[in-house]
Amino acid sequence: KVVVVGSANMDLVGLAPTLPRPGETVLGDDFVMAPGGKGSNQAIAAARAGGETTFLGAIGSDAFGVTLGARLAATGVNTTWVRTSYGTSGVAVIMVDHAGENSILVSPGANRTFTGLTADEQAVIGEADVLLCQQEIPMETVHAALRAGRAGGTRTILNAAPARDLPPGLLDEVDLLLVNEIEARAVAGTGEPDMGALLALVPRVVLTLSGSGARYADRDGQDVHIPAFPVEVADTTAAGDAFTGALAVAWGEGRDLLDAVRWANAAGAACVQRVGASGALPERAEIEALYNS
Numbered sequence: 001k002v003v004v005v006g007s008a009n010m011d012l013v014g015l016a017p018t019l020p021r022p023g024e025t026v027l028g029d030d031f032v033m034a035p036g037g038k039g040s041n042q043a044i045a046a047a048r049a050g051g052e053t054t055f056l057g058a059i060g061s062d063a064f065g066v067t068l069g070a071r072l073a074a075t076g077v078n079t080t081w082v083r084t085s086y087g088t089s090g091v092a093v094i095m096v097d098h099a100g101e102n103s104i105l106v107s108p109g110a111n112r113t114f115t116g117l118t119a120d121e122q123a124v125i126g127e128a129d130v131l132l133c134q135q136e137i138p139m140e141t142v143h144a145a146l147r148a149g150r151a152g153g154t155r156t157i158l159n160a161a162p163a164r165d166l167p168p169g170l171l172d173e174v175d176l177l178l179v180n181e182i183e184a185r186a187v188a189g190t191g192e193p194d195m196g197a198l199l200a201l202v203p204r205v206v207l208t209l210s211g212s213g214a215r216y217a218d219r220d221g222q223d224v225h226i227p228a229f230p231v232e233v234a235d236t237t238a239a240g241d242a243f244t245g246a247l248a249v250a251w252g253e254g255r256d257l258l259d260a261v262r263w264a265n266a267a268g269a270a271c272v273q274r275v276g277a278s279g280a281l282p283e284r285a286e287i288e289a290l291y292n293s
């Protein structure tokens with residue numbers, strides 16, 4: 001069982017020949033609306049990877065909230081504990097030009113109201129095998145969720161994305177820190193991603209390396225590079241979310257972490273072969289096919 005505590009956004013993506021400058025109006029071409037937000041994406045990734053997945057988050061009382069909740073439920077995510085707060089849902093306004101350059105405005109909306117975990121919510125977290133958190137909701141809520149996980153004997157994973165300042169003591173509740181190279185520098189406060197510095201803070205670290213795969217290190221002295229699966233890349237959007245959701249599922253199934261990271265590499269590689277964000281997150285069968293290839 002995997003519990004994801006995090007954000008849900010509606011992504012509004014407009015394509016245009018050039019990005020508008022301040023004061024400018026540009027006539028664009030295609031427009032796509034799709035559920036997003038790291039929390040929701042990783043919950044969908046975990047459910048598609050075959051995990052029994054519960055999402056705890058806040059959506060708005062607007063039409064986007066209805067769509068976001070329905071999309072999670074349709075993927076098989078348990079949405080019993082999703083809060084609906086009066087007002088707008090989280091929205092990401094994304095503009096992409098023909099060169100692939102983008103500008104993004106995130107309006108957190110309901111995600112900002114996700115505070116004060118109830119005793120029932122804490123119990124749901126404590127009953128899971130794995131808790132997965134990111135950093136797109138108030139950090140006090142992330143901290144409280146990690147504490148509830150620890151108290152219940154749930155394995156806690158922090159995907160420290162997007163990089164931001166951490167409240168003191170938060171990393172003490174983390175069993176596994178999952179970061180890319182930028183986030184690794186932010187957490188360690190070093191110029192280069194330094195595993196030693198990270199292991200001083202948390203017992204296990206997974207560092208994703210895009211097309212090179214990932215690196216796993218722990219306090220037992222393991223430090224292993226696990227290579228990526230060679231695939232044709234169509235779009236790397238959501239690869240990190242696919243990897244993260246799959247890693248949580250595999251660890252929750254009791255697989256050892258080197259194997260879980262290899263399986264997560266297969267999920268990330270399956271994701272980059274398709275264009276799209278949450279729509280490109282792979283099903284378990286696709287992950288298995290690459291993993292066994």
Ligand code: ADP
Pocket residue numbers: 180207208209210211212213214228229230231233236238239240241243264265266267268269272
């Ligand atoms: P993020 O988008 O969070 O920075 P990464 O770019 O490191 O994450 O990608 C996450 C994972 O997705 C990688 O660890 C790898 O397993 C997989 N992945 C990403 N890019 C590729 C690629 N070009 N080929 C194969 N796998 C990839």
